[in-house]
Amino acid sequence: MDEAVLRKIGGEIHKAQRIVVISHIRPDGDAIGSLLGLGTALRQIGKEVQMVSADGVPSNYRHLPGSECVIQRAKEPFDLVIVVDCSDLKRIGKALDGISAQNEAPKVDINIDHHITNLEFARVNLVVPEAVATAEVLTECLQRWNVPITSETAASLVTGIVTDTLGFRTANVTPKAMRTTADLMESGVNMPELYMRSLVQRSYEAVRFWSAGLSTMEKENGMVWATLTQADRQVAGYSGRDDADLINVLSSIGDADITMIFVEQPGEGVKVSWRAKPGFDVSQIALRFGGGGHPAAAGAEIPGTLEEVRQLVLQETRLLLVDEPTSQPA
Numbered sequence: 001m002d003e004a005v006l007r008k009i010g011g012e013i014h015k016a017q018r019i020v021v022i023s024h025i026r027p028d029g030d031a032i033g034s035l036l037g038l039g040t041a042l043r044q045i046g047k048e049v050q051m052v053s054a055d056g057v058p059s060n061y062r063h064l065p066g067s068e069c070v071i072q073r074a075k076e077p078f079d080l081v082i083v084v085d086c087s088d089l090k091r092i093g094k095a096l097d098g099i100s101a102q103n104e105a106p107k108v109d110i111n112i113d114h115h116i117t118n119l120e121f122a123r124v125n126l127v128v129p130e131a132v133a134t135a136e137v138l139t140e141c142l143q144r145w146n147v148p149i150t151s152e153t154a155a156s157l158v159t160g161i162v163t164d165t166l167g168f169r170t171a172n173v174t175p176k177a178m179r180t181t182a183d184l185m186e187s188g189v190n191m192p193e194l195y196m197r198s199l200v201q202r203s204y205e206a207v208r209f210w211s212a213g214l215s216t217m218e219k220e221n222g223m224v225w226a227t228l229t230q231a232d233r234q235v236a237g238y239s240g241r242d243d244a245d246l247i248n249v250l251s252s253i254g255d256a257d258i259t260m261i262f263v264e265q266p267g268e269g270v271k272v273s274w275r276a277k278p279g280f281d282v283s284q285i286a287l288r289f290g291g292g293g294h295p296a297a298a299g300a301e302i303p304g305t306l307e308e309v310r311q312l313v314l315q316e317t318r319l320l321l322v323d324e325p326t327s328q329p330a
Contacts, residue, residue: 001126001128001137001140002126005124005125005126006126006141006144008124009110009112009124009126009141009145010141010144010145012080012109012110012124013042013047013080013082013110013145014145016047016079016080017047017048017079018047018048018050018077018078018079018080019042019047019048019049019050019078019079019080019081019082020049020050020052020074020078020080020081020082021035021038021039021042021049021050021051021052021082021083021084022035022052022053022074022081022082022083022084022086022092022095022096022108023035023052023053023083023084023085023086023092024085024086024091024092024093025053025054025055025091025092025093025241026055026240026241026242026271027053027055027057027058027061028163028164029061029159029160029162029163029164029198030085030133030134030135030160030161030163030164031053031084031085031086031134031160032053032057032058032061032064032067032156032159032160033061033064033133033135033156033157033158033159033160033161033163034084034085034112034133034134034135034138034156034157034160035051035052035053035070035084035085035156036051036064036065036066036067036070036153036156037135037138037139037142037153037154037156037157037160038082038084038112038138038142039051039066039069040065040066040150040152040153040156041142041147041148041149041150041153042147043066044147044148044150044153045147045148050071050074050075050078051066051069051070051071052070052071052072052073052074052095053070053071053072053095054072054073054092054093054094054095055072055093055240055241056070056072057070058240058242059203060197060198060201060202060203061159061197061198063197064155064156064159065152065153065155065156066152066156072094072095073094073095073096073097073098074095074096074099076099080109080110081096081107081108081109081110082108082109082110082111082112083108083110083111083112083113083121083122084112084113084134084138085112085113085114085115085133085134085135085160086111086113087113087115087117087118087119087292087293088117088118088119088121088290088291088292089107089108089119089121090290096108108121108122108123109122109123109124110122110123110124110125110126111124111125111126111127112126112127112134112137112138112141113125113126113127113128113134113137114127114128114129114130114131114132114133114134114136114137115127115129115292115293115294116129116283116292116293116294116295117283117286117287117291117292117293117294117298118292119292126141129294130172130174131177132161132164132165132170132172132173132174132177133160133161133163133164133165133177134160134164135156135157135158135159135160135161135164136157136160136161136176136177136180138157138160139157139180139183139184140180149184149187150187151187151188151189153187154184154185154187154188154189155189155190155194157184158181158184158185158189158191158194159194159198161177161180161181161184162181162191162194162195162198162199163198163199165177166199166248167195167199168181170296170297171278171296172294172296202244202245203238205236205237205238205239206236206238206240206244206245207244208235208236208237208238209228209232209233209236209238209243209244209246210244210246210249211236212228212229212232212235212236213226213227213228213232213243213246213261214226214246214249216228217250219256220314220318221318221321222255222256222257222258222321223256223257223258223259223260223314223317223318223321224250224253224256224258224259224260225250225259225260225261225262225310225314226246226250226260226261226262227261227262227263227264227306227310228243228246228261228262228263228264229264229306230264230265230266241263241265241266241271242263242271243261243263243271243273246261247259247260247261247273247275248275250275251275256277257276257277257280257321258274258275258276258277258280258282258317258320258321259274259275259276260272260273260274260275260313260314260317261273262306262309262310262313264306265301268303268304268305269301269302269303269304269309270301270302270304270305270306270309270310271299271300271301272286272289272291272299272300272301272302272309272313273297273298273299274286274293274297274298274299274317275296275297276295276296276297277296278296280295280296280320280321281295281320282295282296282297282298282317282320283295283298284320285298285313285316285317285320286298286299286300288316289302289312289313289316290302
């Protein structure tokens with residue numbers, strides 16, 4: 001972690017009074033955990049904090065302390081804008097829409113993230129690709145900035161770490177991440193409850209949505225993929241614009257090196273998610289389509305019809321599978 005950048009961010013946070021914290025559209029557990037973790041911690045030291053998620057908070061994270069305070073658009077006035085767990089400014093969606101011209105250059109002051117494909121779009125960027133989650137980065141940051149971590153803040157940070165590692169099952173899990181989580185648990189975190197709510201429990205509508213996707217599964221050599229349409233979403237009654245974490249179900253298929261899911265979006269566009277076994281880097285495919293992520297887990301939102309996007313993505317992914325797996329860990 002860059003010490004000079006860490007000190008600079010800490011100084012700016014302590015100097016500011018009105019702070020906006022933003023995370024990405026279609027938020028996952030690390031996005032919400034990082035947003036709430038940082039936001040609630042800064043409120044504890046007397047800061048006026050707006051916690052902003054353009055798509056709100058998914059139902060399986062609404063038990064987290066502070067989730068009821070999340071808004072979908074930032075409101076003036078504010079002194080500092082921090083974006084967490086977001087590799088590309090486009091992925092904050094409409095969170096900063098409508099602010100006055102004086103705040104537009106730059107819109108973002110600080111960017112804290114762990115994605116290797118981060119575009120470093122802020123005035124000050126702290127990107128730690130070796131961290132398993134942005135929540136892990138923030139835990140160390142808060143400690144270094146002398147910001148207390150309460151049990152409420154710890155619950156959100158643990159959620160970020162647990163969800164981005166799929167319950168410590170991803171290949172990038174480190175002893176440091178485990179120790180960080182153990183330290184957070186000592187703040188009074190109920191790990192079994194957080195694990196159940198964030199990784200195991202699903203709504204009836206989400207599981208109905210899964211059933212539609214599972215019925216479309218296809219397999220070719222080392223690839224497995226599935227498709228979800230807008231019609232599937234309506235029939236299931238699922239309100240989110242994501243895949244309800246179906247991609248992580250597909251990634252459990254033992255003889256698939258790379259799994260993908262194609263999720264039709266409102267208008268003309270498709271959200272694509274990739275998961276890969278160690279040795280395959282799907283982040284580079286996502287980057288070519290304007291997305292990003294990690295070697296083992298990446299995503300992109302691609303303009304075009306469902307069929308057009310599916311054919312393009314499958315073609316690019318086949319090229320990756322032609323090469324022998326590298327020794328790089330995913």
